[in-house]
Amino acid sequence: MPKPYPKEFRDDVVRVARNRDDGVTLEQVAADFGVHPMTLSKWMRQAGIDDGNRPGATCSESAELRDARRRIRLLEQENEVLRRAAAYLSQAQIPKRLYPLVKELAAEGIPVAVTCRVLQLARRPYYRWLAAPVTVAEGIAAYRANVLFDAHRDDPEFGYRFLAGEARAAGVAMAGRTAWRICSGNRWWSVFGKRRRGKNGKPGPPVHDDPVRRNFTADAPNRLWLSDITEHHTSEGKLYLCAVKDVFSNRIVGYSIDSRMKSQLAVAALANAVARRGDVAGCVLYTGRGSQFRSRRFVHALNRFHMTGSMGRVGAAGDNAAMESFFSLLQHNVLDRQRWDTREQLRIAIVTWIERTYHRRRRQARLGRLTPIEYETIMSPAARQAA
Secondary structure (H helix, E strand, C coil), rough: CCCCCCCCHHHHHHHHCCCCCCCHHHHHHHHHHHCHHHHHHHHHHHHHHHHCCCCCCCCHHHHHHHHHHHHHHHHHHHHHHHHHHHHCCCCCCCCCCHHHHHHHHHHCCHHHHHHHHHCCCHHHHCCCCCHCCCCHHHHHHHHHHHHHHHHHHHHHCCHHHHHEEEECCCCCCCCCHHHHHHHHHHHCCCCCCCCCCCCCCCCCCCCCCCCCCCCCCCCCCCCCEEEEEEEEECCCEEEEEEEEEEEECCCEEEEEECCCHHHHHHHHHHHHHHHHCCCCCCEEECCCHHHHHHCCCHHHHCCCCCCCCECCCCHHHHHHHHHHHHHHHHHHHHHCCCCCCCHHHHHHHHHHHHHHCCCCCEEEEEHHEEEEHHHHHHHCCCCCCCC
16 A cells, blocks of 8 residues: 655645646646646645535544544444353353454454453464464373373272373372372372362361460560451342451551451461561460361461461360450441441541441450550550551
């Protein structure tokens, strides 16, 4: 496609054509400037429209119209990407990989740049995948899975260790952990396998000793913290709160609220508490035996902040009664006061009650009829405050 003529050049040609001498035709002017006569006629017609002498759309209006059409086309493409992505991700029994969707949309005329921007994907990894959709590692994993599946189909009573042995005998060597990961991901269990524990099963073993031994006292801030998780129902589903409490002043030094009760919830609450209190090296954190507090991620967080973990006994509600008392207050003052329609409403109510009422208005007998903020200010004036 030839490059367009500069605007200044077009204006000069039109100006010369309008002021030409008698007897000089448009064809001669066009030939002098090296343009086609039809092109010159179009330029003069458009110049008349721009000057207001002829009806029609001016150049600026045409540019705005082109920009509007371009934006509309872009919005339509973005909506199509979102619609197809929602339909693709809602399907069951398929791996949630977006690169095939990007390729499918590109074949239908939607640019890769638009799809990647809407789905927040990087284009370079997509083009690498497009050049080699199946990596060497994925091919090896698929080959191992086929061998394990054949062995499991022949002998359903075999566990993953025996299946790994059968695979080695077939010439596909792999570690036992690799065989377990593949079998677990595909739910290829032995028919004689042990029954797996459900949600209400026995808690796992503690990952810390119990140096606290129900002695919930502290003579200074950041010596002993308590933590636990509570839940409450809303019309949108459950909302979980993980709170960290300083035994010295009963202050909630950190908390995290989320719609899922995973290890990240406890890690985020601990990180928020450390961010508020500063140097907490040597502080003891007492928790229950929930999987969130026994997770590797949470234990690594304790080590990173140079803190010591402590866990109580199984089935002993009194071991964490000091933390349960706070949750009881929260239950009576916030959670049970009304029916909560959305998680956002309940989250705002919880945060407001903790920061405004519990910390700054609710006086406690154990603190000499002082609030947690007042008690810390009076009893530890040299301590760093995080009000």
